[in-house]
Ligand SMILES: Nc1ncnc2c1ncn2[C@@H]1O[C@H](COP(=O)(O)OP(=O)(O)OP(=O)(O)O)[C@@H](O)[C@H]1O
């Protein structure tokens with residue numbers, strides 16, 4: 001079977017929705033969704049769509065709806081290996097498959113979402129060292145944007161899903177981190193030069209962060225509308241979380257930021273008592289913690305290695321169900337946040353302005 005084609009059953013399972021086979025067949029016949037190719041399976045000719053058709057199909061049958069305003073997420077916590085990149089990949093691909101124009105920004109100089117998205121994976125198989133170096137050097141990133149050598153649009157690359165793009169991490173992010181430090185308004189460079197302009201073109205921007213709180217992370221926090229933070233269900237992270245939360249609150253207060261928080265329990269092992277207890281503690285004590293969790297699973301790991309989301313890789317598994325549920329919960333939070341009217345700093349909401357005018361009139365009248 002061609003793994004890159006999607007039959008009716010697989011589509012139904014990926015989106016985990018109430019779509020029926022008949023509904024899809026009728027929608028195809030009436031032109032509401034793209035025409036499928038026919039896969040010859042011997043006795044039957046089965047319908048199969050390419051991944052490029054999925055956004056249009058899920059627009060009608062998926063479980064994620066468009067947000068009320070362009071939204072930027074930073075996926076960050078100060079602990080390594082807790083599934084930040086895995087969540088970036090899964091949220092990005094599922095959103096893009098739901099026809100939500102999405103751009104991922106790789107901000108981790110080490111392992112990051114660029115590799116998870118499948119970029120440069122065949123580098124080792126390229127003919128020789130020289131061509132590999134040439135290819136690497138031709139990859140432009142945020143440092144080139146910073147230096148004014150390229151436009152932002154030049155570093156946004158496409159993926160196999162038409163609604164998903166990304167800005168790759170490049171080794172020069174280290175230099176960028178240093179250069180930003182020497183700028184005026186050094187916390188705002190990413191927001192003003194990269195993320196806000198991306199929000200003109202994309203509905204969702206996801207920043208995959210490193211676990212080290214450097215200048216780029218400070219910029220990512222300033223630029224985001226919501227911080228998505230994994231909470232590993234392990235004892236070391238339990239301690240890490242408490243310190244992280246204090247830092248975060250201080251940082252938010254100092255810079256007068258108003259991003260929202262969503263915390264997601266990850267690497268949960270239901271058979272381990274300690275893991276279960278830690279998860280219960282998070283649920284009871286961490287405001288912004290979702291009810292769902294991402295469990296420790298080989299399927300989850302394999303999906304990353306295949307550069308796809310868990311629902312695409314093993315649509316019919318517990319891991320896929322949990323990932324869909326976690327993403328839906330995050331999405332509902334984003335929906336709620338995007339309904340809140342955010343007012344640019346320095347501008348008072350009309351109602352407040354009106355009220356103060358009233359007060360002025362009363363006191364002077
Ligand atoms: N459900 C899962 N269970 C266990 N391992 C997983 C699961 N999903 C992904 N993994 C693997 O766990 C490893 C760490 O995950 P990931 O890279 O997402 O963490 P991270 O928080 O981004 O790490 P870093 O701080 O190094 O950037 C990866 O090799 C990934 O493939």
Ligand SMILES: [Mg+2]
Pocket residue numbers: 084085086108111112113209210
């Ligand atoms: Mg990572």
